[in-house]
Amino acid sequence: MTTIEETTPVPSPRDAGADGGPLLDVRDLHVEFHTREGVVKAVNGVNYSVAAGETLAVLGESGSGKSVTAQAIMGILDMPPGKIPQGEIRFRGQDMLAMSAEERRKIRGSRIAMIFQDALSSLNPVLTVGYQLGEMFRVHQGMSKKDAKAKAIELMDRVKIPAAAARVNDYPHQFSGGMRQRIMIAMALALEPELIIADEPTTALDVTVQAQVMDLLAELQREFNMGLILITHDLGVVADVADKIAVMYAGRIVEQAPVHELYKRPAHPYTRGLLDSIPRLDQKGQELYAIKGLPPNLLRVPSGCAFNPRCPKAQDICTTEIPRLFPVTEQDGTPVTGRTSACHFWKETIHG
Amino acid sequence: MAELSKNDEPQDVTPNVSKVELADAHSEAESVAAVEAPVGRGEPILQVRNLKKHFPLTQGILFKRQIGAVKAVDGISFDLHQGETLGIVGESGCGKSTVAKLLMNLERATAGEVFYKGQDITKLSGRALTAVRRNIQMVFQDPYTSLNPRMTVGDIIGEPFDIHPEVAPKGDRRRRVRELLDVVGLNPEYINRYPHQFSGGQRQRIGIARGLALNPEIIICDEPVSALDVSVQAQVINLMEALQDEFNLSYIFIAHDLSIVRHISDRVGVMYLGRMAEIGTDEQIYEHPTHPYTQALLSAVPVPDPDAREHRERIILSGDVPSPANPPSGCRFRTRCWKAQDKCAEQEPLLAVPERFKGQDSPAAHESACHFAEEKDVVGAA
Amino acid sequence: MPELTKSADEATKAAAGAAAGATLPEPKPEKTRSLWGDAWQDLRTNWVFVVSAVLILLLLVMAAWPGLFTGADPNDKDLANHYLQHPHYGNVFSADWLGYDAQGRSVYARAIYGTRASLLVGAGTTVVVVLFGGLVGMLAGYFGGWIDAVLSRVTDMFMGIPFLLGAMVALNSFTERSIPVVIGALAFLGWTQTARVMRGSVITVKSTDYVQAAKALGAGTRRILFRHVLPNAVAPVIVVATISLGIYIGAEATLSFLGLGLNGVSWGNDISDGGNSIRVAQFIMLYPSIMLSITVLAFIMLGEAVRNALDPKTR
Incomplete structure (x- = not known):
């Protein structure tokens, strides 16, 4: 068990971009929850990958499985009731689901870090911020208390917390929401991870603070050449920072595309509906476009394409056959790199 | 439908496209309208003057003494015109939700006035306040906490009629509740279900139906869609706009989402730290x-x-x-x-x-x- | 404008259709399941609940119709024949099944007849405590301000007096200690915990949006308290009440053991009496003790099961 690391040497962190392979590769991941009401299929065969220095935005509504996927990657899924019946999560080529708990623990925090939505509840209220930041160094690198504290101040400086040296001994509640989120980011960055998963990192923040935090995150990502998985429901935030986007619906990826492509010409009716339902200046006074119906109940996902009861383009085939992820091509058949759509009528959606 | 919108000017009467026929409300609505002078479209229906709310900061348990005050709202003034939507935007802590509570008289103002048709509602209490409350209703932010989990949908939407029995005769209430469910786009058969059997968007529709029950003139919406999924937000916004036209409502729409506020509002006020920074048309x-x-x-x-x-x-x-x-x-x-x-x-x-x-x-x-x-x-x- | 209204209205209807379409086909067996209904679903399959409920049901029947379980009279004494006669385990359910005590009374009959006193004291105290403590807690929690300050300080004062000691002092001043007197003595100091639980629960509920919504509708204080606050605040009180019911039964036995309890047949009196002959006949003390333990345990288990069923975190 413990020899795996020796037999398959892991490439050293920093030459990550060079070998070209993806940093993280999720393959056919399934997650289900066993509840009193039945089996909730939260994730049904998700595939995505992130390269170093790349930002993948995972877009979806509540219940789309976007956060559950992230928890599965981090290995912080509550099991039970959660269960991963099949799939692979390859981090630098190694399947993390096949690793021992100890090996995963070593990766978590030091090589893959996570930023949560609610910074206040993610920080321990009875420990000072400096102690919590320094803990990373003491535990993972065995630093002395004094060195760890110096490191903590350095980190707080790096995430632009004013008067870091003076505030290192403050408690989480003494910081504002935006500052707490910066501390969370500092904590995630502490060991210079190769991949950061940010789950709705700015949803709880005000717009003016949200802009500061997203800017900081983007800047640090560039500096460290990290991979970033940004999980959000906000089409505006995605447009600002993402390189490529995976749109999730009812536990499946329904469309994948580079950011500019997706906004210009969506290839799935759900994506199109989401984009159309954003209030636009030229639509003032008119009715907003609204996707009809309700997000599906994961206990009873509709047969065929899960979006079919809400889809304006739905035909008979959509209720019977689950659409696979079709590669998207131009009208003349030339493939578009990185684009897929899980819609039987993707051609009509993108070109029609 | 025309019966519901009590302050319609004659030329504003819209064709009866809705199935809602609340004929019994007619005479009742008229008698109320007779007492309270109707406000023409575009005229101020609500005038807020130098409104303040300071929450005292106290020390001590039995003998409290004030050591300061949180100036949540510190002197704001604006008008709400009949039939318009006034958007109020601002970041958390700017006092916009406190404004909603003050307008609803859920909090007592520290200073200032709120004139509803010339009457200062911050000084009202008892019966007079109850009468005003019929005309100013509220839609809450969180559809998960704003509905009593121990009451059925029928009881929740019917409660306004229990409190204001003059609006609907007892035998007619179930029918009115079913109509309201239909108006907000829910199946009237859901009348005996409990809130937790609905999704967020559906719950917000229930909250809107409750707000509509008394045929109010003003509805104060405190972040009505921010807790909802993106694809459901547009549905609820459309519903609110349709209802505004149908029942001739005036909205105060409080939100932090600037694009939604722009979409729905005729005028917008921007709040910062308890004050109005800027106000004007969208x-x-x-x-x-x-x-x-x-x-x-x-x-x-x-x-x-x-x-x-x-x-x-x-x-x-x-x-x-x-x-x-x-x-x-x-x-x-x-x-x-x-x-x-x-x-x-x-x-x-x-x-x-x-x-x-x-x-x-x-x-x-x-x-x-x-x-x-x-x-x-x-x-x-x- | 007419077109706009119309299209908007159509959209509304379409949304209605879609909403109906999305939800209706789902088979919903729980047609109108309330939160209590959910809790009931939970409880029915919980063996802790089933076992404790069956036990409590049996105890209730025993208390109501003790004659169903034994033909013997608990006060019938025959020193000549029965003095410290050991159990005859073969004679199931007969007067000499569990033997006779020092006064020649049937231990079995007394164990059965003692149920009534224990349950009456437990249930009676609980009712008084829930009504009084609940009222105090509700008023303090809902109105706050000086009402809360006064009521909470009074609660603290009563809480400061040790429960059993207070009951002993109170009961010592009575020579004729009937069931209402014992209930009064226990409730006199027992209401404080309920009041505290209720107060906390009411404070949480009163700040919820649905209470605000009811106020916004113009609802009066009575309607808000009894339609909105109380039904949502009462769950933790019920849990505490169920658990303390068992504790009151234990307290009554303790008082009886100390000679300050009920006059008449009660487990506490029998345990006390049995203590005198513990060296020669342990069974006299054993059987009322077992009955007492089972009863207290049943109520505490019931309380735990109800607590788990009502706890929103478990669902």
């Missing part, structure tokens, strides 16, 4: 903002267009909103403002049309509380 605020805070706020909103990200100018504010218990002297925005000068700390800017725009027929000539107000197109729309 075009004036969004395309010709003159207050630096409004400009920063607008420029920070992420635009759902990846092509815009390279050449968009963004004003990134430094720091956080100061504590409302100890607001900065003078202009409250000065601690984060890039234009701030000594004058800003000494002199408090008043909410008025800035001197330099006075008398001009420009969209920049609207009320803005800044000493150095100047136009700046941050959205890039013009």
